[in-house]
Amino acid sequence: MLENLFQTDTEELVRIILAGICVYIGLIILLRISGKRTLSKWNSFDFVVTVAFGSTFASALLTKNISVVEAILAFAVLIGLQFMVTWLSVRFKFFHRMIKSKPSIIFHHGRFLEKEMRRKRVTESEIKAAIRANGHGSIKDIDAVILESDGSFSVIKNSETDPSKSSLSNVGGFEAYINK
Numbered sequence: 001m002l003e004n005l006f007q008t009d010t011e012e013l014v015r016i017i018l019a020g021i022c023v024y025i026g027l028i029i030l031l032r033i034s035g036k037r038t039l040s041k042w043n044s045f046d047f048v049v050t051v052a053f054g055s056t057f058a059s060a061l062l063t064k065n066i067s068v069v070e071a072i073l074a075f076a077v078l079i080g081l082q083f084m085v086t087w088l089s090v091r092f093k094f095f096h097r098m099i100k101s102k103p104s105i106i107f108h109h110g111r112f113l114e115k116e117m118r119r120k121r122v123t124e125s126e127i128k129a130a131i132r133a134n135g136h137g138s139i140k141d142i143d144a145v146i147l148e149s150d151g152s153f154s155v156i157k158n159s160e161t162d163p164s165k166s167s168l169s170n171v172g173g174f175e176a177y178i179n180k
Contacts, residue, residue, distance in 0.1 A: 012064075015064070016061050016062070019060055019061055019068055019071075020060075020061050022068040022072075023057060023060045023061070023068055023071045023072065023075075024057075026068070026071070026072035026075065027053070027057065027072070027075050030072070030075050030076055030079050031079070034079045034082070034083060045082075045085055045099055046082070046150075049078050049081070049082045052078050053075065053078060056071055056074045056075060056078070057071070059071070085099060100149050101149045102149065102171070103146050103147060103148045103149055103154075103171045104116055104119075104120055104146065104147045104171065105144055105145075105146055105171050106120060106122055106127060106145055106146070106147050107127050107139075107142065107144060107145035108143070108144050108145075109143060109144075110139060110140060110142075112124050112127065120147050122147060126153075127145050127153070130145060130153035130155055131145065131155055133153075134155040136155065136157070141157055141158060142155060142156065142157060142158065143156045143157060143158045144156040146171055
């Protein structure tokens with residue numbers, strides 16, 4: 001068994017190289033045609049599509065019975081589905097709400113919002129790490145930390161929050177903390 005670990009057929013190596021080049025070029029062309037939105041990371045569906053791209057690419061390279069045409073068709077199907085989901089979510093609010101989660105406020109005016117943190121499975125140390133990663137040494141300087149729909153954290157400094165023109169108006173739970 002171990003003797004086969006490093007043995008390979010030259011023809012198979014050439015197939016992997018040629019398939020890799022063709023599938024890569026096909027994917028790049030399809031991504032350029034489909035636009036920037038295809039590889040965004042706004043929600044879990046976007047993440048699934050990105051992982052599926054990687055899986056399809058690896059399968060095309062390493063599986064002998066998957067042709068370059070089949071791999072490119074699989075990419076086209078994934079891109080088509082991604083386009084359809086984003087098209088529907090832009091045009092229909094109910095579909096948008098179904099596909100995309102709403103950002104959540106998890107820290108506000110020096111307070112960790114423990115109920116929301118538990119619901120979103122976020123720890124205090126993760127929030128502090130996000131604050132440090134944004135170049136802040138003190139939580140006193142921070143007005144809010146938002147858990148975005150893509151799982152990232154947004155850190156808002158005290159001087160950046162104007163409730164009347166706030167970018168936080170669509171954040172779940174923000175209204176409850178605006179007057180505190």
